[in-house]
Amino acid sequence: AQSVTQLDSQVPVFEEAPVELRCNYSSSVSVYLFWYVQYPNQGLQLLLKYLSGSTLVKGINGFEAEFNKSQTSFHLRKPSVHISDTAEYFCAVSDNYGQNFVFGPGTRLSVLP
């Protein structure tokens, strides 16, 4: 069985500062890894995904994430955040058939002026 841990439930950060949102997973099989973003009163949108290949993955809106197999982590980073990045961010893992998704509990990013 797969599981996802997001250690930080809330992350406040000032505008233009860097941010890292942490994600750790456990799985007995090879996995695909995802970050989804949920803006207020909306559904989830895909931010980026790791399927295979380069461990550094770039997504939309300037976000990137790095897959670290030895540490079973997939942390999300952005070098300079904007007010518009305020949202909830979910890390998710699926098996390598692209099914059996498991979501983390989410991290609420608040960007302060």
Place this chain on the structure above:
Amino acid sequence: NAGVTQTPKFRVLKTGQSMTLLCAQDMNHEYMYWYRQDPGMGLRLIHYSVGEGTTAKGEVPDGYNVSRLKKQNFLLGLESAAPSQTSVYFCASSYSTGDGELFFGEGSRLTVL
């Protein structure tokens, strides 16, 4: 392009009442899912379907039923609503193979009094 559409978007029920949430997707996806989202718990899978005419239980199926009579539609039913079913419900769909990305609807907020 509509993507994934959920109806209704809001509903208030009294304990014991029944209702059905409708999810429709126009992307010809094989897989469809119903999740519920509760604060601090991320998304939890209720039921899912791997194709027309097939359904399966997810992590939290009790109190819910589903049907997939047509490929594009996935219905979630509550036969006798309980206050514990107050939540935001999300429908999602995905291709049966490939990179496994989920496409989400905008959510349906259900309150059971």
